[in-house]
Structure formats: C-alpha cells, structure tokens
Amino acid sequence: MLPLEVDVDAIKRKVLLCCLLIFGQNSWAIGKGKAKWVLNLYAQNGDGGHQIFDNSKNEEAYAFEPMLFVAYQINKKTNISGHFVFDTWTAASDTKLDESTGASGEGIKSQSRTSGSLAISRDHKSWRWSSQLGVSSEYDYRSLNFGGNLQKSFAQDNFVLSLSPQIYLDQARDFDIASNQTLNFKGRTIWSMDLSGSQLLTPNDVIQVSYTFIHMNGMLNNISNSVHVSSNPYNNNFSRYDERLPDKRLRHALSSKLVHAFNDENAGHISYRYYEDNWDINAQTAELGHRLSFNDDKSFLMLTYRFYDQSQSQYFKESFQVVETHMTSDSDLANFTSHRFGGHYSHKIEDSQIFGMLLANMEWSAATYFSSRSNGLQSQILQAGLGAEF
Amino acid sequence: MIRILFLFAFLCSCANVKQIDRGRLSSRLMQFDPTPEESLFINKVNSYREGAAGGNAAVGGGCGCN
Numbered sequence: 058m059l060p061l062e063v064d065v066d067a068i069k070r071k072v073l074l075c076c077l078l079i080f081g082q083n084s085w086a087i088g089k090g091k092a093k094w095v096l097n098l099y100a101q102n103g104d105g106g107h108q109i110f111d112n113s114k115n116e117e118a119y120a121f122e123p124m125l126f127v128a129y130q131i132n133k134k135t136n137i138s139g140h141f142v143f144d145t146w147t148a149a150s151d152t153k154l155d156e157s158t159g160a161s162g163e164g165i166k167s168q169s170r171t172s173g174s175l176a177i178s179r180d181h182k183s184w185r186w187s188s189q190l191g192v193s194s195e196y197d198y199r200s201l202n203f204g205g206n207l208q209k210s211f212a213q214d215n216f217v218l219s220l221s222p223q224i225y226l227d228q229a230r231d232f233d234i235a236s237n238q239t240l241n242f243k244g245r246t247i248w249s250m251d252l253s254g255s256q257l258l259t260p261n262d263v264i265q266v267s268y269t270f271i272h273m274n275g276m277l278n279n280i281s282n283s284v285h286v287s288s289n290p291y292n293n294n295f296s297r298y299d300e301r302l303p304d305k306r307l308r309h310a311l312s313s314k315l316v317h318a319f320n321d322e323n324a325g326h327i328s329y330r331y332y333e334d335n336w337d338i339n340a341q342t343a344e345l346g347h348r349l350s351f352n353d354d355k356s357f358l359m360l361t362y363r364f365y366d367q368s369q370s371q372y373f374k375e376s377f378q379v380v381e382t383h384m385t386s387d388s389d390l391a392n393f394t395s396h397r398f399g400g401h402y403s404h405k406i407e408d409s410q411i412f413g414m415l416l417a418n419m420e421w422s423a424a425t426y427f428s429s430r431s432n433g434l435q436s437q438i439l440q441a442g443l444g445a446e447f
Numbered sequence: 448m449i450r451i452l453f454l455f456a457f458l459c460s461c462a463n464v465k466q467i468d469r470g471r472l473s474s475r476l477m478q479f480d481p482t483p484e485e486s487l488f489i490n491k492v493n494s495y496r497e498g499a500a501g502g503n504a505a506v507g508g509g510c511g512c513n
Contacts, residue, residue, distance in 0.1 A: 097488040101496075126484050140487070215463040251501070255479070257464040260471055265479050269501030310501025316477050324476040332499035340499035348476045357475060359482065367498045390498050401482050424485055438492065440485050 090129040093444030095422075097122040099146075105433030107375045107386035108282040110234075110297065116388065116434055120146035126444075134180045141173040170195035174202075183210045197230040197239070197280050214257075221251040232280045234299050245275035261318040271308040278302050284386045285376040295376075300385045302372060308334040312342075324348045332367075338390065340367035355405040363397040363428075391432050399426030403442070416445040 103116035122144035130136050146169075171194055178187030185208040193200040204223035211218070225247040231240045253267030278300045287295035312330035319325065330342040346361040369392035372383040403422035408415060422442040429435050464472065475481050486503070494500040 093484050095484050095488070097485075099488075099492060122488060124484065124488065140484075212463050213466065249501075257469070257472060260464055260468040263472060263477060263479070267502060271501060308500060310499065312502035314479055316479060318471050318474075318477055321471060321474075322476075326479075330499070330502045332501060334498070336498075338498040340497065342499065342502075348481065350474070350476050354475075357481070365493075365497060365499075370498065389496055395497075401485065403482075422482070422485070424482070426489065434496070436492075436496070438489060440488070442485065444484075 090127070090447045091444065092128075092447065093126045093442055095124045095126070095440060095442040097124065097144075098439040099436065101434060101436035103388070103430070103432075103434035105391075106388050107285060108279075108300065108388060110281065110283050112285070112297075118146060120144060135177065136179075137175070137177045139173065139175040143169065143171050145169040170198075172200070176204075178206075183214075184208065198227070199242070200225055200227040202226065216257075217255045219251075219253045219255075221253075222248070223251075224248040227275075229276055229278075230280055231276060231278050232283075232299055234283055234297055239280070243276035245273070245277065247271065247273045262315065264313065264315045266313045267311075269308075269310040269312070271306075271310075273306040273308070275304055277304060277306060279387065282385060282387050284374075284384045286378070286380055287376060288378055298380060298384070300387065301381075301383050302385055303336070303383055306334055306336060308332070322350050336390070337371035338367055338369070340365065342366075352404075357401075357403045359401045361397075361399050361401075361426075363395075363399075365395045365397070366393075368392055388432055388434060393430050393432040395428055395430040397426055397428035399438075400424065401440075414447055416447055419443070419445040 097120075099118075099120040099122070101116060101118050104114050106114045106116035109115060122142060124140055124142050126138070126140045128136060128138035172192060174189055174191035176187055176189035178185060185206075187206045189204040189206075191200070191202040191204070193202075202223065202225040204221065206219060206221045208217060208219045210216070225245075227245040227247065228242040229245055230242055232238075233240055249269060249271040251267060251269045253265060255263060255265040257263050282300035283297045284300060285295055286298055310330055310332045312328065314326060314328035316324060316326045325348070326344070326346045328342075328344045330340075332338070332340040332342070342363065342365045344361060344363040346359055349358040350356070351358075370385065370390040372385050373387070373390045373392075374384065375386055375391075377384050377386075401422065401424035403420050405418060405420045407419070408417045409419065410416070420443070422440070422444075424438070424440040424442075426438040427435075428437070471477060480486050490503045
C-alpha cells in the first residue's frame with residue numbers, strides 16, 4: 058500500500074473530533090480564543106497561454122476561496138490553531154479539458170477543493186515548538202502534509218532563530234493527450250526546510266533573514282498543460298502533447314525583510330528575495346510597503362508595491378519543432394516581469410454579544426491587489442475578512 | 448550555507464534593544480507580516496503563478512492549482 062493511499066475524509070473527521078474534544082475540555086473565557094473568516098476572490102485573464110489545450114491561449118480563470126481560522130489558548134504555554142478552506146474555481150482551459158475527457162465525471166464548468174490544517178504550539182522558557190497536520194482533496198489532486206517549527210530566542214529575545222521543516226505527501230493526476238484520458242494518481246513528494254533569524258536592530262528597526270530549500274520529487278507535470286509541436290511553424294499541421302517535466306526539482310530561496318518605524322503611526326517595510334532552481338529559473342522579488350495606524354489604533358492601512366522578475370526554465374518554449382524529453386509551454390515558467398499594487402485596510406469595531414457569546418476586539422478588513430505580467434497575464438485579488446476574540 | 452550562518456552570527460552580535468524600549472516594536476505596525484491570514488492566500492497564489500517559491504510558508508504543495 059502506498060503511503061499516500063489514505064482516507065482523507067477519515068482524517069478530516071478525526072481532526073474535527075480532536076478540535077471538539079480540546080475545546081470541550083475548557084471553559085470559555087474572553088481572550089482565550091480567536092476566529093477569523095477571510096473570503097478570497099481571484100480573477101485572472103491573459104492571452105499568452107501557450108500551454109492551453111485548445112490553442113486559444115486564453116488564461117481566463119476565477120477562484121473563490123473562503124477560509125476559517127480558529128486559534129485557542131489551552132493554557133499559558135499551549136495554543137492550538139487550525140484553518141479550514143473550501144474553494145471553487147472555473148478556468149477556461151480546465152473546462153475545455155474536462156469537456157474533452159470527462160475526467161471529473163461530467164462536463165463540469167467548475168472544480169472545488171477542501172483542505173484544512175491543525176497545529177499545536179507550546180512555549181518553554183526561550184524555546185517554542187509547533188507541529189502541524191494538513192490535508193487537501195480535489196478531483197485531480199490530494200495531499201497529506203506535516204510540518205513543524207522549532208524556535209529559540211537569544212539575548213533576551215533580541216535574536217530569534219527558527220527552523221521549519223515541512224513535508225507534503227501529494228498525489229496528482231496527469232492527462233495523456235494521445236489516448237485522451239486522465240491517468241491514475243501518481244505520487245509527488247515535496248519537503249522543505251526553512252531557516253530564519255530575526256533581530257531587533259533598534260527601537261525602530263527589526264530585520265529578518267531566511268533561507269529556504271525545497272526538494273520536489275515525483276510527477277511534477279500539470280494536468281491542464283500541453284505543448285504545441287509543429288515541424289513547420291508556417292502551416293496548421295501540428296500536434297499537441299502533454300507537458301513533460303523532470304521528476305525532480307531543487308529550489309533555493311534567500312530572502313530578507315526590514316521593517317522601520319517612522320513614528321508611532323507610520324512604518325515602512327522593504328523586502329528582497331533571490332531564487333534559483335535546477336530548472337534554470339532565476340528570480341528576484343522586491344517589495345516596498347507603507348503601514349499606517351490611525352484613529353487611536355482602531356484603523357490600519359497598508360499599501361504595497363511588489364516587483365518580480367524571472368528567467369525562463371530551460372524546458373520552456375512557446376512551441377516545439379520536435380518532441381523532446383522534457384518540454385513545457387507553461388507561461389508561469391516563461392521569462393517575465395510583473396508589477397503588483399495592493400492595499401489592505403482593517404478597522405476595529407465595538408464589542409458585541411451574539412447568541413450569548415461576547416465577541417471582543419472585532420475587526421473587519423478589506424484588501425485588493427492588482428498584478429500585471431509582461432507576458433500578458435493580469436490578475437486581481439479581492440479579500441474581505443471578519444475576526445473576533447471570544 | 449556557510450555564508451548564511453555567518454550572516455546569522457553577525458545578526459546575533461548586533462546591539463540589543465532593552466525590554467523597556469520595545470513598546471513600538473511590539474505594535475502591529477512592526478510585525479513582519481501584519482496580515483497573516485490574508486497573506487496565506489496571496490502567498491499561495493504567488494507560488495503557483497510564478498516559477499519561484501520560498502521565503503514564506505507556501506512551498507508549492509498542498510494544492511493542485513492550475
């Protein structure tokens with residue numbers, strides 16, 4: 058039996074039961090628990106999708122993802138937290154693929170995914186550890202993942218060193234264009250290690266430096282991606298083949314972030330990340346942001362600009378003249394630059410009582426981000442949130 | 448990796464900020480991520496729409512996002 062052949066529904070039931078048992082053993086007290094709903098909307102459109110199955114290059118897609126976050130303090134040293142996600146999306150390319158294959162059982166116009174995670178953390182003197190279990194399930198993908206974090210503070214908490222390993226035991230389906238069939242699940246294992254350190258520099262400055270290593274192994278093709286193969290680019294005699302990517306990817310990212318306070322109401326941040334992998338992608342990311350706290354700290358505003366630039370993968374071409382061992386036309390692996398502008402606003406509202414439960418520190422939030430890529434893709438994110446302590 | 452360890456050692460040797468001077472540092476303004484719940488979705492979108500990943504919790508697993 059493969060380690061990934063697990064009953065995801067059974068795990069979900071057990072996670073839910075654990076939550077109920079833990080919550081049930083404690084009397085409610087204000088400030089012990091926190092909950093937050095976040096609704097996410099994502100929309101993208103583009104005409105540079107050379108990977109699209111029906112040759113339309115249309116990258117139009119929409120996703121709706123509500124998230125529920127819950128955290129509860131069991132005692133002075135122990136916290137549990139969890140988040141639960143249900144998302145649904147439609148993509149022009151997926152619809153074409155599904156109508157062709159019937160992979161999801163019918164000619165569907167949308168797909169859905171459920172996922173969740175449960176984490177527990179504990180403090181002991183200058184140490185803190187946490188562990189996390191997560192599951193995810195959709196028709197062409199399922200995942201069981203574990204993670205942890207070990208944190209140690211030094212010099213009266215001026216310097217904090219953190220080590221975070223994660224492992225994803227995933228399974229994904231591939232699509233065989235030649236036989237016009239969706240294939241059975243194949244394994245994909247991802248493990249990562251993140252080492253980070255943060256330092257208080259002055260009463261107005263704090264800096265974080267981190268290094269992340271990600272090892273991906275297994276079936277790394279994307280089910281909806283295909284490539285255009287034609288020996289003569291000037292005629293319409295071509296074939297489409299499924300994407301073929303190596304079964305191993307080694308990724309490295311080195312990043313740093315500095316936050317500086319101008320005064321009690323204004324702060325700014327700047328971050329930079331350098332990334333490279335063995336598929337020949339090099340990327341640089343920089344972000345600038347301004348944060349503003351006003352209205353007696355009841356209101357919070359953050360404005361950000363993010364710049365991203367990457368070189369294309371060695372396996373990427375817009376179209377191929379011959380069938381190669383590894384080939385992709387995925388626009389996400391192409392050479393491009395992107396600019397993203399965004400803003401987040403949140404506001405605290407009066408405490409209120411709902412169904413006999415006092416909700417304190419209630420806060421609603423709204424955010425929007427707009428991104429434009431040099432290879433034609435534009436996307437927008439809208440977020441709305443509501444959180445409270447109980 | 449050795450360079451990173453040297454960098455951490457350098458950071459460790461920085462001047463310390465006393466507890467009494469940390470009032471501003473503990474505010475929401477000074478958090479590395481002041482909107483962690485919202486960032487979870489944004490980081491996930493970035494990791495699937497870009498060739499790069501890392502530097503946050505999104506490492507490319509847990510979702511078959513197309």
